[in-house]
Amino acid sequence: MVAGLDGSCGRELRVLTRLSSSCDVAPSPKETADHGQNDWDVLKEAMDAIHEHKSTKVPLQHLHFLAHRQTSRSSVDLFNKISETFKRHIHSRRHKLISTISSEVEDFLLNIANDWEDFLRYTRLTRSVFIHLDRLTTTTSSNIECLWDVSIRSFRQILYRDDVLSSKVSENFVIALTRLRNGQAISFSVLRSVSNMLTELGIYTVCLETSLLYNTAQFYQTDGDQSAASMKLAMYVNHIEKRLSDEITYCNQFLPAQTHASLRRVVEMKLIAMQKDFLLRNELFKLFEQEDLSSVGRLYKLILRVNLAMNFRDALNAYIKNEGEKIVNDKQHDNEMVNRLLLFKDRIQRIIESALCDKTLQASVRTQFSDFMSKRANKPAELIAIYLDSFLRKEIKGKTEEEIDQTLGRILGLFRFVVGKDMFMAFYQNCLARRLLHQKSASHDSEKLVVAKLKHECGPDFTAKFEGMLHDIDLSAQFNQEFKEVVDMPLCQVFLQTSQQTSGPDLYVNVLTASHWPTYEPSDVIVPPEIIRAQELFCKYYCSKHRNRKLTWQPSEGQCILGATFDKLNLSCPLVRVIFSDLFELKRTLQSLACGKTRVLAKNSQGKEVVEADKFMVNYKFSNERRRIKINQIQLKQTQQEADATAEKVYHDRNFAIDAAIVRIMKARKRLSNNDLFSELFQQLKFPVKHLDVKKRIEILLDREYLERDPEDQQCFKYLA
Numbered sequence: 001m002v003a004g005l006d007g008s009c010g011r012e013l014r015v016l017t018r019l020s021s022s023c024d025v026a027p028s029p030k031e032t033a034d035h036g037q038n039d040w041d042v043l044k045e046a047m048d049a050i051h052e053h054k055s056t057k058v059p060l061q062h063l064h065f066l067a068h069r070q071t072s073r074s075s076v077d078l079f080n081k082i083s084e085t086f087k088r089h090i091h092s093r094r095h096k097l098i099s100t101i102s103s104e105v106e107d108f109l110l111n112i113a114n115d116w117e118d119f120l121r122y123t124r125l126t127r128s129v130f131i132h133l134d135r136l137t138t139t140t141s142s143n144i145e146c147l148w149d150v151s152i153r154s155f156r157q158i159l160y161r162d163d164v165l166s167s168k169v170s171e172n173f174v175i176a177l178t179r180l181r182n183g184q185a186i187s188f189s190v191l192r193s194v195s196n197m198l199t200e201l202g203i204y205t206v207c208l209e210t211s212l213l214y215n216t217a218q219f220y221q222t223d224g225d226q227s228a229a230s231m232k233l234a235m236y237v238n239h240i241e242k243r244l245s246d247e248i249t250y251c252n253q254f255l256p257a258q259t260h261a262s263l264r265r266v267v268e269m270k271l272i273a274m275q276k277d278f279l280l281r282n283e284l285f286k287l288f289e290q291e292d293l294s295s296v297g298r299l300y301k302l303i304l305r306v307n308l309a310m311n312f313r314d315a316l317n318a319y320i321k322n323e324g325e326k327i328v329n330d331k332q333h334d335n336e337m338v339n340r341l342l343l344f345k346d347r348i349q350r351i352i353e354s355a356l357c358d359k360t361l362q363a364s365v366r367t368q369f370s371d372f373m374s375k376r377a378n379k380p381a382e383l384i385a386i387y388l389d390s391f392l393r394k395e396i397k398g399k400t401e402e403e404i405d406q407t408l409g410r411i412l413g414l415f416r417f418v419v420g421k422d423m424f425m426a427f428y429q430n431c432l433a434r435r436l437l438h439q440k441s442a443s444h445d446s447e448k449l450v451v452a453k454l455k456h457e458c459g460p461d462f463t464a465k466f467e468g469m470l471h472d473i474d475l476s477a478q479f480n481q482e483f484k485e486v487v488d489m490p491l492c493q494v495f496l497q498t499s500q501q502t503s504g505p506d507l508y509v510n511v512l513t514a515s516h517w518p519t520y521e522p523s524d525v526i527v528p529p530e531i532i533r534a535q536e537l538f539c540k541y542y543c544s545k546h547r548n549r550k551l552t553w554q555p556s557e558g559q560c561i562l563g564a565t566f567d568k569l570n571l572s573c574p575l576v577r578v579i580f581s582d583l584f585e586l587k588r589t590l591q592s593l594a595c596g597k598t599r600v601l602a603k604n605s606q607g608k609e610v611v612e613a614d615k616f617m618v619n620y621k622f623s624n625e626r627r628r629i630k631i632n633q634i635q636l637k638q639t640q641q642e643a644d645a646t647a648e649k650v651y652h653d654r655n656f657a658i659d660a661a662i663v664r665i666m667k668a669r670k671r672l673s674n675n676d677l678f679s680e681l682f683q684q685l686k687f688p689v690k691h692l693d694v695k696k697r698i699e700i701l702l703d704r705e706y707l708e709r710d711p712e713d714q715q716c717f718k719y720l721a
Contacts, residue, residue: 039066040078043129044085050125051089053118063129071133078133079144082126086151090158093119097165105172105179106186112169113193123151156201166207169194173208174215181219181246192254199256209259213266220270228275233283234295240271240302273306280308280315288319291347297355313361317368320348324372328380337380338387342410345369369417377688378647381424384415388450389431396442404446412453420687421458426650427643429465430518436473437510437557444473468516476510483509483541505560507534511542511551525555590616598622598629654687658697661685663706666719673716 046056046063056063070078093115100111127134127147137144145153160166173194180186198204220243227239247267251260272279279299287296303312327340352361373380388411396404418424435441448470455463527535539551587610594601594616595608602619605611661684666672672680681694698717701707710716 039070040081042066043070044081046129047082047085047089047126051092051122060129064132067130068132071130071136075133075136078130079137082130082133082147083150083154086126086154087158089122090119090155094159094165097159101165101168105175106190108168108172109176109190109194110187112197113190116193116197119151119155123148126151152201156203160201160203160207166203169198170208170211174211177212177250178215178219180250188253195254195256204256205258209262212259213262216263216266217270220267221274224271224275227271228278233279233287233299234292236275236278237295237299237302241298243267243271268302268305272302273308276308276311279303280311284315285319285322288316288347288351291350293351293355296351297357300356300358313364316351316361317364320365320368321372324369325375328372328375334379334383338383338411338414341373341380341414345414346410366417369414370419373417374419374688377420378423378650381418381420382427382643382647384411384418385424385427385431387411388415388428389435392435392442392446392450393440394442396446404443405449408446408450408453412450412457415454416457420650421462422653422687423647423650425462425465426646429469430642430646432466432469433518436469438559444470465516468513472512472516473510476512479511479542480508483538486541505530505534507531507538509535509538514552520554520557522552523554523556527555531560590614594619598624654689655693655697657685657687658689658694659701662694662697662701663719666707666717669719671710671716671718673713675715677717 042058043063043066046058048054049056058066067078097111097115100108103111130147134147137146173191176186176191195204195208198208223243227236231239244264244267247263248260251257251263255263280303284296284299287299300312303309323344324341327337327344330337333340348365352358352365391407391411395407399407415421415424432447435447441447451463451466451470454466535553542551543549590601590603591608591610593599594603595610599619600622601616602621603610603617604615605613658681661681662677665677665680665684669676669680677698678691678694682689698707702709705720707717708720710718
């Protein structure tokens with residue numbers, strides 16, 4: 001240690017100074033040179049003592065005085081002597097470090113770190129001795145370095161003038177970091193000291209950073225390959241996050257700020273970008289299937305780090321397409337298609353909103369749903385209409401308004417992806433008609449709510465018929481109320497003036513606008529006289545209010561309540577013979593009587609279906625505690641023939657729409673090439689159409705002289721006014 005300056009010495013020096021200043025005798029040059037050499041010998045001896053961790057023989061305050069006197073004599077000479085002493089001491093340090101170069105990694109780095117800290121101590125103490133010189137040289141000349149810079153430069157030039165030490169420091173630092181990454185305990189303070197030394201010397205980039213980044217790339221390339229081969233995707237995501245967290249810790253603890261971004265990019269590239277095939281393939285699909293929202297969300301954040309958002313979107317689209325096509329093309333489970341699609345869509349929605357938190361993916365999701373649902377052009381539209389019909393019949397019961405609105409939103413959200421919405425409209429019209437005419441709708445308000453949502457989605461033209469149907473039902477209730485009020489006496493008495501029965505039929509009529517409702521085939525049914533008289537009376541009432549209108553009765557869509565008296569002991573069933581001209585209606589009626597909940601007839605075969613070979617008889621075992629029994633007419637499932645007929649009607653209407661669009665385009669453009677006409681036509685049509693179908697319609701319009709081919713160019717068409 002450097003000894004301090006006591007008070008007595010200080011006073012003695014001040015006395016000597018006063019005595020010398022009072023004398024007029026100047027010292028000789030020889031005396032000056034001798035004093036200067038003696039002063040430097042004392043200062044050099046002090047520097048050697050500081051370097052060797054020994055106490056100086058002269059107090060520090062006296063050393064300051066000697067350094068000040070030497071500076072006054074020749075600052076340049078003193079500066080050069082100090083620089084040479086620095087170099088001599090650094091050379092001795094170099095020899096000591098080279099002797100330890102073959103020691104263990106941690107021991108060698110510890111020696112380097114301790115030597116650096118000791119050198120900084122030595123430099124600070126030396127500079128404090130020559131502080132006057134340091135201030136004088138830096139203020140009087142801009143070309144002379146301060147003592148600190150001289151010592152650091154000398155340390156760098158001598159200690160790391162070749163690759164002997166620098167390469168060994170770099171090599172051992174990288175080895176220590178690799179061991180740290182593999183889980184071994186390494187002192188952060190040692191690594192921090194070595195890193196700070198290289199940064200202070202200005203050789204960090206050349207000596208360490210390049211090899212550090214290269215080794216990191218090699219390490220994480222191997223680590224990524226091995227981990228991807230042995231881990232599930234969720235585990236690998238955890239592994240990446242831990243590795244990144246560890247590297248951030250290393251950067252904050254012992255690496256300079258200039259390396260942080262580069263090191264992070266290397267890790268991200270090797271563990272994420274280079275493993276994108278593993279991250280964005282089948283393992284990701286399993287996470288989607290399992291709905292592991294946490295892992296998916298954390299993976300997506302990692303993907304965004306390396307600008308692979310487009311690749312992730314493509315993987316999500318591929319998953320949606322594959323799973324969607326499986327559901328749509330599974331013809332054996334068509335009855336479950338809509339429910340499976342709803343669950344699938346809900347899962348994708350949760351993944352996007354809860355896990356990815358990125359609504360920009362919604363557009364591509366809509367595209368994928370539309371694409372795979374168009375693989376079977378008409379079936380999804382038909383099944384969505386049937387599913388919505390089932391919900392409005394039965395599933396809506398017992399639900400709150402909020403639950404109803406939520407479920408309808410889900411169903412109509414799926415409907416949004418249907419390309420041929422006219423096909424949905426045709427099937428939904430048939431289903432709506434059955435619900436309204438047979439009182440199968442659970443809620444009239446819900447029917448209006450569905451129509452309102454469809455109107456908002458597709459416009460007023462799309463729902464015009466649906467609104468007309470609901471309006472007809474509401475108006476029919478008003479007609480029947482007024483009809484009962486205008487009759488002078490009870491309707492049953494008017495009908496039964498000559499009858500021996502005590503009661504007559506109570507008629508309720510639904511007046512339907514033909515253009516709003518599906519087309520019904522006329523049925524030739526023998527109707528009881530009492531019903532005929534009631535129908536005639538209603539016709540007179542209706543025509544008195546609406547002239548020039550004609551009512552056409554549809555018995556196949558009607559219902560009746562039959563009253564009968566049974567013998568308590570000898571149970572019998574009244575037989576009403578009705579002549580059926582339609583085998584389908586006969587089967588449906590027999591199925592209602594023999595296969596429903598209330599079975600007043602029995603058939604010889606098992607099962608709920610009716611075939612032509614079945615035989616029926618009165619069910620004498622039937623009994624019921626209620627006085628009034630309701631036998632619901634079974635609504636048979638839509639047959640393939642009915643579905644084909646509905647689809648054929650839609651195709652027929654589409655032909656007219658194609659013709660109208662072609663004529664409208666050609667009338668506005670006058671002359672168009674074949675390709676341009678197709679392009680504009682596909683933009684205007686709101687349903688899928690094939691090129692061959694369009695060509696057929698063009699040929700028909702050519703034959704009907706709406707268009708003609710351009711004589712100069714057969715690939716162009718001209719409009720004929």
